[in-house]
Amino acid sequence: MADPNFDIVIIGAGQAAVPLSKALARKGRTVALIEAEHLGGSCINFGCTPTKAVIASTIMLALAYGAAFGALQQVPQMIRGVPEVREEIRDLAPPQAGQVTGRIAARMTLVSEVGGLMGRTILALLVVRILSRQRLLRLFQLPAFIMLPIVFGLAATTSLTWLYVGNFILGVLVIGQFSFWGNYLPRIYPVHLRGTGESFAINTGGRLVGTCFAWLTATLAITSDPAYAPTKVALVASAVGFSVLFVGFLFSFWLPEPGKEER
Numbered sequence: 001m002a003d004p005n006f007d008i009v010i011i012g013a014g015q016a017a018v019p020l021s022k023a024l025a026r027k028g029r030t031v032a033l034i035e036a037e038h039l040g041g042s043c044i045n046f047g048c049t050p051t052k053a054v055i056a057s058t059i060m061l062a063l064a065y066g067a068a069f070g071a072l073q074q075v076p077q078m079i080r081g082v083p084e085v086r087e088e089i090r091d092l093a094p095p096q097a098g099q100v101t102g103r104i105a106a107r108m109t110l111v112s113e114v115g116g117l118m119g120r121t122i123l124a125l126l127v128v129r130i131l132s133r134q135r136l137l138r139l140f141q142l143p144a145f146i147m148l149p150i151v152f153g154l155a156a157t158t159s160l161t162w163l164y165v166g167n168f169i170l171g172v173l174v175i176g177q178f179s180f181w182g183n184y185l186p187r188i189y190p191v192h193l194r195g196t197g198e199s200f201a202i203n204t205g206g207r208l209v210g211t212c213f214a215w216l217t218a219t220l221a222i223t224s225d226p227a228y229a230p231t232k233v234a235l236v237a238s239a240v241g242f243s244v245l246f247v248g249f250l251f252s253f254w255l256p257e258p259g260k261e262e263r
């Protein structure tokens with residue numbers, strides 16, 4: 001029953017109804033907006049936006065984990081191919097050579113983790129300054145897919161020092177991206193879909209599919225020549241890492257932006 005206290009009564013607060021009621025109110029009309037379930041209607045609550053968000057973020061998380069597992073985590077396998085290390089272990093017995101490479105691998109992991117911590121800190125500082133989530137993510141993705149082939153395709157086969165430096169930078173750029181998802185995912189889903197959408201993207205995309213890139217790199221890097229094995233791991237990791245980061249960069253253009261109030 002229409003209320004005589006309102007000029008207009010709109011039943012159902014869907015895509016058109018919310019802006020229409022605001023526009024009418026701005027023109028001085030009194031408007032009643034009646035909604036049975038979710039303000040905003042199907043599109044933003046369970047239709048277009050959450051569907052697009054879950055598909056895009058699941059694929060992108062698979063690719064981001066793919067870079068970490070298919071490239072960054074392969075560094076210990078590359079160390080024996082770096083000229084300085086090869087020289088250092090040349091005359092050592094296998095157990096001693098293993099100790100040397102193990103120590104370097106541990107340092108590489110530390111360097112990469114410190115880089116990751118710095119990346120997460122930088123992202124936290126940028127989150128409040130850069131409102132566009134797409135632009136914020138690309139700030140990490142773009143340099144990452146340029147740097148990765150340089151670090152693994154070049155530094156990993158020529159210089160230990162540059163491999164340390166490159167590993168640190170990749171830690172900032174690749175591991176730093178994981179904080180992006182922690183910040184983005186809760187903002188993009190309506191409250192009633194938060195747990196479902198996020199956990200699907202992280203668990204299925206990241207943890208299930210993304211981790212398979214470690215297997216992909218290891219499989220593609222198989223060689224019958226043990227002396228060439230570390231170099232081959234570096235080259236394959238470089239190709240896999242570049243590919244996943246580049247495709248992730250392209251997908252970022254498809255990522256829905258959270259509503260104004262969620263930013």
Ligand SMILES: Cc1cc2nc3c(=O)[nH]c(=O)nc-3n(C[C@H](O)[C@H](O)[C@H](O)COP(=O)(O)OP(=O)(O)OC[C@H]3O[C@@H](n4cnc5c(N)ncnc54)[C@H](O)[C@@H]3O)c2cc1C
Pocket residue numbers: 011012013014015016017034035036037038039040041042043044046047048049051
């Ligand atoms: C999974 C999914 C994916 C989609 N993807 C896309 C896409 O990618 N692109 C695209 O263009 N479209 C997409 N759509 C369609 C899009 O969501 C709808 O076309 C659009 O939301 C319709 O807008 P509307 O305002 O007409 O209705 P709705 O958004 O459905 O709004 C109607 C509102 O009225 C309320 N209501 C109904 N009856 C009453 C009542 N008696 N009293 C009070 N309130 C009432 C409802 O609760 C609802 O909130 C998708 C839909 C779904 C379900």
